[in-house]
Amino acid sequence: MITEIGLFALFFSFIAAIYAIIALVYGERRKNEAIVLSGRNAALLNFGLVSLSAGMLMLDIIFQNYQVQYVWSVTSPDMPMFFRLTALWGSQQGSLLFWTMLMSGFCAGAVLLNWKVHRRLMPYATAYMMAVVIFFAGITLFFENPFARWWYVPTADQPFTASVLRPDGAYPANDVSVAEFMSAFSAQQRAFVSISAQIIPNDVALPTQAVFLRASDLLPDVLVPSAMLMTSQALPEMVRAGDLPADTSIPFSAVSNASFVLRGDLPPTAQIAPAMLDPNMRLDLVSYNAKGLNPLLRHFGMAIHPPMLYLGFVGFIVLFAFAMSALASGDLSTNWIKASHRWTLFAWLCLSLGLILGGRWAYDVLGWGGYWGWDPVENAAFLPWLMGTAFIHSVMIQEKRGMLKTWNMVLAVGTFSAVIFGTFATRSGLVESVHSFARSEIGFPMFFFWLIVTIVSVWLILWRRSRGELRDEHPFTNLLSRESLFVLNNLIFMALFIAIFWGSFGAPIVSEIFLDTNITLGKDYFIPVVTPLFIALYLLMGIAPLSAWGATSLKRLGRSVIVPLALTIVSLGLFIGQATDKNGVLNILAWLGYGLVLFSGWVAIYETYRGAVARIKAHGESLPVALYTLLRRNPRRYGGYLIHLGITVIGIGVIGSTVFQQETQQTLAVGETLAIADYQIRYDGLEQGQISQDGRIMDIANLTLIRNGQEIAHLRPRRDFFPNAGEGMNSMTISGAHSTIENDFYVLLVSWEPVSASSATFKVYINPLVNLVWWGGIVLIFGTMFSFFPKETLPERIRQRVQKAETLGLKGVTA
Known part of the structure; x- marks a missing residue:
């Protein structure tokens, strides 16, 4: 009965979405408010029905109803409840239903929160969102039905x-x-x-x-x-x-x-x-031989990583819908930007968090010592992030100066188009990847849908532009103005987008069609191509906040650069050791790279400090009160500076962990040691055949990490085997790591003698500053969360904490 309820709920959600589109469009064109409201209610009903359907599938998973094919494919009797819950998105069918539910949820949220404020845009925006929901509900229902019994x-x-x-x-x-x-x-x-x-x-x-x-x-x-x-x-x-x-x-x-x-x-x-x-x-x-969840997915990060990615991908539907609604309704003011602003930020936040968690999962589970392998599916998730980031910067120019109206429309629909293409590439079998789903019949429908979305969007933009309705209000008059630098920033983002798209999808597809061979490009292509672009991006991230809207002179910009540049030079001296290779030679390019990244971070700190000092001088406020007031008055700007600071920390971690990574592989007998850099690692023995509660069989190596003659850690890298898992997915390598801010000592158990375990082979990495990648990600997330708050309405508890700090004598400098 549970399965049947889920199936019928999904079917009727499909019908509700169809009715919603018809009622919303027809009612709006006929100016019939009753019909429009019925379409609005159908959109809300759609979310309730899809949620009910997903809930029924979750119950099937929890109670292990193995008459349902999907349940058999992603769970097993010995799977812990925590991972059983994550099985909802563990494979193609369930993840499509989960995706549809999230998409319908975003639509319902936009309807409930924006209907009265943006009444003119909402009927068409809701209809566009329902059209996308219809497509995904349709392929879930008719191509990848998660409720199919055997x-x-x-x-x-x-x-x-x-x-x-x-x-x-x-x-x-x-x-x-x-x-x-x-x-x-x-x-x-x-x-x-x-x-x-x-x-x-x-x-x-x-x-x-x-x-x-x-x-x-x-x-x-x-x-x-x-x-x-x-x-x-x-x-x-x-x-x-x-x-x-x-x-x-x-x-x-x-x-x-x-x-x-x-x-x-x-x-x-x-x-x-x-x-x-x-x-x-x-x-x-x-189930006795149920496959269970792919062992690679049995990681805490995978309980959060896919939902965050999905929220990021799906969240851009609101941006797309409001842009398309503005084009369809003719309301081409900044209303569509205001209506979609927080939805866009939320989607960008979730996608950022998903990418960071995905990197951490790869670092912990895939066993190659890194966190970003330029895999096509990784890149498919990165492409919407690049275009969405370009939009977040570019749209400020339209809000401030009434410029780039056409370009912002292109970025808005292009971001969602990149999401659909990435979904097609991941789920159709177009690319082979550890992250991708199995080859599926949904490839052609997904590609056809992406084509329709792109063609209709481009046609609407060109039509409105031909009517002069997307004309900019001001011309570009100064190359050093903030809007000019933001445009350059956008061009670099698009260059990154094109370079990564070509390496991930363009080259393989073209070579397959014209050369009858599949050319796969890896880091030897990506790193030389994207590194100069990221360098330019960090440079602009430092200079653009120092320029002014409208016009900026070179002399004024030069004066603004002096303080952060001086701070950069001073702090760069601290990175000489981190820019020295294993032979004691200073890597000048890496050292200058540290400097460029540090400069962008110091600019963010300096601009925040300047704003606080201005308030101290003007209003006699203490430093904590001045900082609080800045965040309250302009959370978007100063939250953005915090995001820049997080990206600075990430950049330092990326340089250290990629340029100066050391690795070695060696076979050790029990009691022998391996030396790398100023570390030694001693092999103390192997625990074979350890069985965990979830049925995995573990072979665990016991290692002692020694530095400067002192034992500093005991590491336990292991290989996990899953007897009931499908062929090719029945083992997983778990690293042993000793982490500090300075570096990660990361060791993998590669192989061993199966009987005596008298010797074993280990691969060891030293990853300098890699933990700054994760810490920078946390700063970025907090900065984005600050940007959510509307002006003047930051939480009262922050103001109370500031007052308490002053009461305790922590008052800052006052005028």
Whole structure:
């Protein structure tokens, strides 16, 4: 019943979305408010129905209803509840339903929060969002249905595998009779051999010798090859079980193509076809060989990483919808920007957090010592971030100066178009990646949808521009003005977008079409191409905040640069050690790179300080009160400076961990040591066959980390094996790491002698400053959260804390 409720809720959500579009567009054009409101309510109903559908799938997962194909593919009986909950987005079908729910949720949120304030834009914006929801609900319902039972889907290459426990078994029952099984599969012309199930007593152990059946275990008409029987009698080639003495021993291999076990006291490897069973016998089905969640996804970060990415991707639907609504309705003022501003920031925040968590997951789980491998799917998530970041900067020019109206429309729809293309690339099998989903039938519909979104968007923009409705209000008059530098900033973002898109998708697709070979570009392409662009971006990140809107002279800009430049030079001296390679040679380019990144950070700090000092002089405020007031009066600007500071910290971590990473690999006997840089690592032994609560088998190496003759840490890198996982996904490498601000000592267990474990091979990395990547990400997230607050309405608790600080004597400098 749970499964049926989920399926019907998804179907009716699809119908509700169709009605919402019709009612909203027709009602708005006819100026019929009642019809428009009915469409609005249908959009809200859509969210309720999709949420109900996702909730029912979650219940199927929690209660392990293995009659549902998706549940069987992403869970197993030994999976902890925490990871069972994350299985909702663990594979294609569930993640599409989750995606649809989030998308419908954003639509419902926009309707509830923006309908009265932006009434003119809302009907068309809601209709556009519902159109996207229809597409995703449709492919979920008709192509990748997460509620499909095993007899709803082809089983030629996906046989149903289950255990059949007696009623006193430990697992919840999914009660079905043999006759119901036979009827269901016969109606679909399924071969019974494609069903595999077992009756397993609770106390049975795996057999240690060959399995034999007795003739009395089989129904009389079952045919057995006589060559397999331990007898000297002359028998036909195939003999009926009923014609044999009851205690005749029959090797299990004689009926190895069978599918069900007849007797409850047979070992779990013994199987007999359904036709051999009493049709009225009832079976309690639970998964025995269920695949379970991909071991690589059984990581805490993966409980947050995919939802954050999805929220980021899906959140840009609001930006897209309001832009398209402005084009359709003719309201091309800044209303669509105001209506979508916080939604865009929220989407950008979630996408940023998703990318950071994805890097951390790769660092912890993939076992190659890094966090960003320029994988096509990683890049597919990075591309909307680049375009969304360009939009967040560019739209300020339209708000301040009434410029770049056409360009902002292009960025708004382009960001969502990049999301759809990335989704197509990830889910269609276009690219091979550890992050991608299996090849699917949704590739063509997804590509066709992306094409429609792009063509319709471009046509609307060109149409409005041809009518002169996207004309800029002011020309560019000064190359050093803030708007000019922001435009240059946008051009660099677009250059990064094009370079990464070409390396990830363009080159492989073109080579496949014209050269009949797949050319895959890796870091040897990306690093030389994108590094100069990031250098230019950090330079602009430092200079642009110092320039003024409208016009800035070179002399004025030069004066503004003096203080942050001086601070950069002073602080750069602290990085000489971090810019020195393992041979003691100073890497000048890396050192200057540190300086460029530091300069952008000092500018953010300096501009905040200047604003605080101005308030201190003008109003006699203390430093804490001045800083609080700055954030209260302009959270968007000063939250942006905090974001820049976070990106500065990330940049320092990236330079250190990529340019100065050291690695080595060596085989050690127990008691031997390996030396790298000023560290030594001693191999103390291997713990083999450790079994965890979730059923994984762990081989754990015990290592001692030594520095300057002192033991500073004990590390336990390991290899995890998942016996029930599918082929090719049954093991995972977990690093052992000792982390400081200075560096990460990161070691992997590569291989070992399986019996004696007298020797093992380890790969060791030293990653300088890598932890600044994660700390910078945290600063970036906090900066974005500050930017959310509207002016004058920062939380009262911040003001109270400032007053308390002054009361305790922490008052700053006053005029």
